[in-house]
Amino acid sequence: MTAQEWKFTSKDIANKPELFLSGHRACAGCAPATVLRLVMKATRGPTIVTEATGCMEVVSSIYPYTSWATPWLHTAFETAAANASGIEAALKILKKKGRISQEHVDVIAIAGDGGTFDIGFQALSGAVERGHDFLFLLYDNEAYMNTGIQRSGGTPHGAATTTSPAGRAIPGKLEYKKPLADIMVAHNMEYVATASPYYWKDLITKVRKGLEVEGPAFLHVFAPCPRGWRSNPAKSIEYSKLAVETCIFPVWEAVNGEYSLSIPSKVLSLAPQRKKPVSEYLKGQGRFRHLFRPENKKLLEEIQNITDKRWQKLLKKCNLP
Amino acid sequence: MLSKVDQKMMALAGDQAVAYAAKQSDVDVVAAYPITPQTIIVEKFSEYVANGEVETEFVCTESEHSAMTASLAASVTGARAFTATASAGLALMHEMLFVTSGCRAPVVMAIANRALSAPLNIHGDHSDSMAQRDSGWIQMYAENSQEAYDSIIQAFKIGENTNVLLPVMVGLDGFTLSHTLENVLTFSDEFVHEFIGTRKIPDVLTHEAKKSPFKLDPKNPMTMGPIALQNYYFEFKRQQEEAMKNAIEIIKDVNNKFADLSGRKYGNGLVEDYKLDDAEIAAICLGSTAGTMKTVIDELRATGTKAGLLRIRTFRPFPSEDIISALKNVKAVAVMDKSMSFGGNGGPAYHEVRHVLYDLPSKPFVVNYIYGLGGRDTSPVQLKTIYIDLQQILKTQTVKEPIKYLGLRQ
Numbered sequence: 001m002t003a004q005e006w007k008f009t010s011k012d013i014a015n016k017p018e019l020f021l022s023g024h025r026a027c028a029g030c031a032p033a034t035v036l037r038l039v040m041k042a043t044r045g046p047t048i049v050t051e052a053t054g055c056m057e058v059v060s061s062i063y064p065y066t067s068w069a070t071p072w073l074h075t076a077f078e079t080a081a082a083n084a085s086g087i088e089a090a091l092k093i094l095k096k097k098g099r100i101s102q103e104h105v106d107v108i109a110i111a112g113d114g115g116t117f118d119i120g121f122q123a124l125s126g127a128v129e130r131g132h133d134f135l136f137l138l139y140d141n142e143a144y145m146n147t148g149i150q151r152s153g154g155t156p157h158g159a160a161t162t163t164s165p166a167g168r169a170i171p172g173k174l175e176y177k178k179p180l181a182d183i184m185v186a187h188n189m190e191y192v193a194t195a196s197p198y199y200w201k202d203l204i205t206k207v208r209k210g211l212e213v214e215g216p217a218f219l220h221v222f223a224p225c226p227r228g229w230r231s232n233p234a235k236s237i238e239y240s241k242l243a244v245e246t247c248i249f250p251v252w253e254a255v256n257g258e259y260s261l262s263i264p265s266k267v268l269s270l271a272p273q274r275k276k277p278v279s280e281y282l283k284g285q286g287r288f289r290h291l292f293r294p295e296n297k298k299l300l301e302e303i304q305n306i307t308d309k310r311w312q313k314l315l316k317k318c319n320l321p
Numbered sequence: 322m323l324s325k326v327d328q329k330m331m332a333l334a335g336d337q338a339v340a341y342a343a344k345q346s347d348v349d350v351v352a353a354y355p356i357t358p359q360t361i362i363v364e365k366f367s368e369y370v371a372n373g374e375v376e377t378e379f380v381c382t383e384s385e386h387s388a389m390t391a392s393l394a395a396s397v398t399g400a401r402a403f404t405a406t407a408s409a410g411l412a413l414m415h416e417m418l419f420v421t422s423g424c425r426a427p428v429v430m431a432i433a434n435r436a437l438s439a440p441l442n443i444h445g446d447h448s449d450s451m452a453q454r455d456s457g458w459i460q461m462y463a464e465n466s467q468e469a470y471d472s473i474i475q476a477f478k479i480g481e482n483t484n485v486l487l488p489v490m491v492g493l494d495g496f497t498l499s500h501t502l503e504n505v506l507t508f509s510d511e512f513v514h515e516f517i518g519t520r521k522i523p524d525v526l527t528h529e530a531k532k533s534p535f536k537l538d539p540k541n542p543m544t545m546g547p548i549a550l551q552n553y554y555f556e557f558k559r560q561q562e563e564a565m566k567n568a569i570e571i572i573k574d575v576n577n578k579f580a581d582l583s584g585r586k587y588g589n590g591l592v593e594d595y596k597l598d599d600a601e602i603a604a605i606c607l608g609s610t611a612g613t614m615k616t617v618i619d620e621l622r623a624t625g626t627k628a629g630l631l632r633i634r635t636f637r638p639f640p641s642e643d644i645i646s647a648l649k650n651v652k653a654v655a656v657m658d659k660s661m662s663f664g665g666n667g668g669p670a671y672h673e674v675r676h677v678l679y680d681l682p683s684k685p686f687v688v689n690y691i692y693g694l695g696g697r698d699t700s701p702v703q704l705k706t707i708y709i710d711l712q713q714i715l716k717t718q719t720v721k722e723p724i725k726y727l728g729l730r731q
Contacts, residue, residue: 046539050394061547064528071537073397074546075390075420082387086352086394086402087537089378093349094399097376099519105539123390126383 006208013041013204017069024067025059029226029233031240032056032139035197036110039137039221040070042207047106048073048087052080052115055146055225056139078119081127084109084134106211107134113154114144117178121153128187128216135210135217138180141225149228153178156248157306158299159287161228166290171299176306184218185254191217193253198241199264202251206262209253222249230286242281245274247311252318259317269320275311278304324584328506335466335498336361338505339405339431339491342473344369345513346429349400349520352380352391356410357443358495359433363405385410389417389428396426397545399536401477401520404428407495408435411449415456421488422457422561424546425535427480427520428488431473434462434608434659435495436695444696445495447607451660451669457561459489459568460637462607464587466503468634469493471585474513475575483523484567486535494609496696508583516582565638572635591640593632594647596622600629602711603648605674606657607633610692610699617704628708633670641677648678653686653711657727659693667691667724686714692727703728 019040026033036056040049050073051057057074060067075083084107091107094100109127111120116138124136143161144150151164156177160166164173185192191213195203203221210217222243226233243249244264251262261269268275279300282288291300315321333341340362343351351370353363363381370379378395382388385406392402406414411432421428432450436442450460459479463469469491476489493499508516524532525543533541549557569591576590587593595615597603604614611632621628631647633640648654656675658668665672671689678684690707693699707727714720 048398048537048539058548061544063547063549063553066544066547068544069542071539071542072544073394073537074548075393075424076416078386079390079417082382082390083394085380085382085387086350086391086396087398089350089352089380089391090395090398090400090402093376093378097349099399102539122383123387126387129383130380 006205008204016041019043019047019068019070020060021067021069023065025062026055027227027233029236030055031197031223031225031236032112032141033059034237035139035203035221035223038197038200038203039108039207042204042211043106044208044211045104045106046102047108049108049110050074050080050083050087052111052120053077054112054115055141056110056112058146077115078123080109080111080115080120081124081136084136085127085130085132088132088134108137108211109134110137110139112145113138113140113142114152117153117180125187128184128189128218131215133215135207135219137207138218138220139223140220141223141228143228145225145228154180158291158303160290161287171290171296172287181218181220185257188257189218190215190256191253194220194222194249194251196222196240196244196249196251196264198237198244199251199262202262202264206253228287230289231284235284239281239285242276246276246278246281247307248278248281250311250314252314259314261314261318261320269315278307322580322584322586325582326508326512328508328583331505331507332502333466333470333505334361334500334502335463335469335493336433336500337365338466338470339473339493340365340369341507342470343403344375345508345510346403346474346477346517347401347514348375348377348403350378350380350392350395350402351404352382352388352395352402353404354382354385354388354406354410356385356407358435358445358499359405359407359410359431361499362431362433385413386417389414389421392428393417393421393424393426396428397424397537399520399522399538401481402426402428403430405431405433407433408437408449411453412437415453418453418456418458420546423557425486425564426488427486429473429476429480430488430490431469432490432492433495433499434492442695443495445497446694446696447492447659448661448694450490450492454637454669457487458637459487459565459635460492461489461635462492462633463498464609464611464632466493466498466501467505467585468587469498470505470507471579471583471587474517475579477517478575479568479571481520482571483521485564485571486523487561487564487568492608497609516579569638569640587634588632589643591635592643592647593634595630595632597629597631597647597651599627600651601627602653602708602715603629603631603651604655604657604707605631605633605670607636607670608659610657610659613699613701614704617701617708621705621708626708626712636670639673644674644677645681648685651685653714655688655690655707655711657690657692661691661694686720688714688720689724690727691724697728699728
């Protein structure tokens with residue numbers, strides 16, 4: 001069964017045994033935890049998960065407890081993709097030598113934005129170049145949240161973090177978010193996609209598609225963090241929706257380098273009037289509060305401009321007007 | 322000692338001998354990255370893979386950090402994993418060395434021992450592996466290419482022993498051994514397979530007191546490499562120390578079994594003594610220097626000097642008891658270090674040897690010679706001066722200079 005054919009209902013998903021179990025120590029309103037639960041609903045058989053050091057790793061594996069009902073490995077911060085390389089290589093040869101009984105075992109490497117954009121990028125790029133059969137899942141909460149909200153290569157322009165504070169001289173992070181999913185497309189991967197937990201069916205389908213690729217696949221999932229974003233914990237999923245509706249975080253797929261918008265973003269390309277201004281998304285988030293001060297009006301406009309430019313560029317890649 | 326098995330003489334450089342041993346050890350995964358003077362190991366192994374001579378997944382990683390990580394991950398998935406590095410590569414692995422031993426993954430790694438930068442230097446000394454002596458790895462140092470070959474085979478049997486489950490690094494001196502052709506007696510593949518056996522995965526108890534294999538197994542999900550805080554971390558570390566203690570007997574046992582079959586014995590597996598029984602003065606060293614030292618001792622013995630040598634083959638676990646007993650009749654000892662512990666008053670081997678002798682009611686004089694850094698040649702003539710110094714110490718019963726630099730431009 002391929003993902004295209006894999007039709008599932010809410011009931012199917014609800015009835016599927018949980019592999020990421022409750023009882024973990026994630027904060028109230030943690031979108032990454034929701035993302036992981038959804039991701040594990042998309043598995044298609046025996047699956048080994050490996051995680052980089054980060055929020056989801058520490059909240060799910062505090063010895064002697066675990067939230068993982070599937071084999072799980074953590075080694076270090078920058079190593080998710082290298083872990084996956086070793087696991088996949090071992091599975092391949094052990095199967096060949098008849099020392100494991102499973103016909104196939106899927107490997108999912110999970111890392112946050114720090115473990116993907118920054119410290120784990122070399123290992124990721126190397127593992128993809130070598131063509132290991134694994135899905136790399138990036139849950140992007142846009143800063144080093146586990147250590148107390150420090151900026152990463154995934155932190156957006158203008159956001160205040162503890163290492164890019166909004167001060168009297170500098171209004172938050174000056175640099176722009178690294179276009180990581182595009183960089184992964186440039187690795188000539190068979191499957192790269194972005195997803196948001198608000199559109200959970202889209203997310204689950206993309207995880208399944210990534211698993212079905214024979215080789216590396218990359219999924220960039222948007223994952224609000226109320227602690228780090230200084231936002232209302234009840235609104236994490238709402239922000240996941242607004243990020244797509246404002247084109248801050250469009251959802252798309254690139255299959256063998258061919259870009260196409262996924263439905264939630266495609267709708268906006270067909271009906272541009274439904275595209276919301278970025279301020280709708282930015283307001284209410286403490287990390288962007290300073291942008292709404294009169295002296296930062298230009299910065300707010302700049303964010304709108306950049307978002308529009310990136311959106312236009314994406315439309316072009318998708319061969320859309 | 323006679324060999325009970327057929328062996329074939331091959332002309333191999335140390336690196337080639339290591340690659341050949343890994344080939345014969347039925348390694349499942351090799352994840353490695355090239356660095357001088359280890360390159361021949363990965364090149365040779367790549368050839369075996371390219372020619373279909375091995376059933377091994379070869380992962381040519383983008384860094385040593387990933388090489389160690391992938392080896393570790395393969396090992397906890399149930400595979401036999403091997404890698405090799407040197408110098409800066411080992412330094413880059415530093416973080417993952419601790420994770421590997423902490424995960425109790427019995428990865429075997431060859432180290433073509435080389436100096437650390439700066440200044441950049443590609444030649445042999447022990448700075449690289451000595452800097453990793455507290456990383457929880459078993460550490461062995463080979464005297465020659467034959468021993469490098471034999472030690473790699475033994476390392477799998479030692480590390481994978483379920484009472485040990487520790488990674489093992491086998492050092493061979495960069496260039497002196499790694500690139501120097503020697504006659505090496507090799508076994509048949511069948512013998513090596515049988516000697517090491519297939520990797521056994523021990524069972525551990527789950528929270529429900531059920532037995533579960535200690536690996537990533539979809540049938541028995543286990544969380545490996547968790548976070549353990551103030552309430553549990555300490556116990557994990559204490560268990561690693563226990564495993565190191567267990568390794569002492571296992572290393573001796575493997576050395577004996579190996580000797581019985583091959584006819585080759587490396588002391589008791591931990592230390593090897595040379596003309597030490599009646600020696601009044603002795604040197605202690607690691608690695609290839611021992612070979613030169615033995616010649617020097619023979620010359621000294623011919624003129625009536627009661628000189629001996631103790632070679633530390635296994636530096637971790639540190640063979641404290643064996644050193645005490647080997648030195649019981651010796652009156653003055655020179656410990657030789659091919660690395661430095663800056664500001665530490667002497668090199669690491671010196672520190673540890675002095676430490677184990679401290680509680681003895683009567684102790685020999687113990688002095689330190691730091692030598693051979695960055696591949697600086699150490700001649701037999703220079704080595705002889707060590708014994709002359711020791712004789713002087715005995716004669717005057719005083720140590721004028723406890724730490725000396727041998728062959729250093731003054």
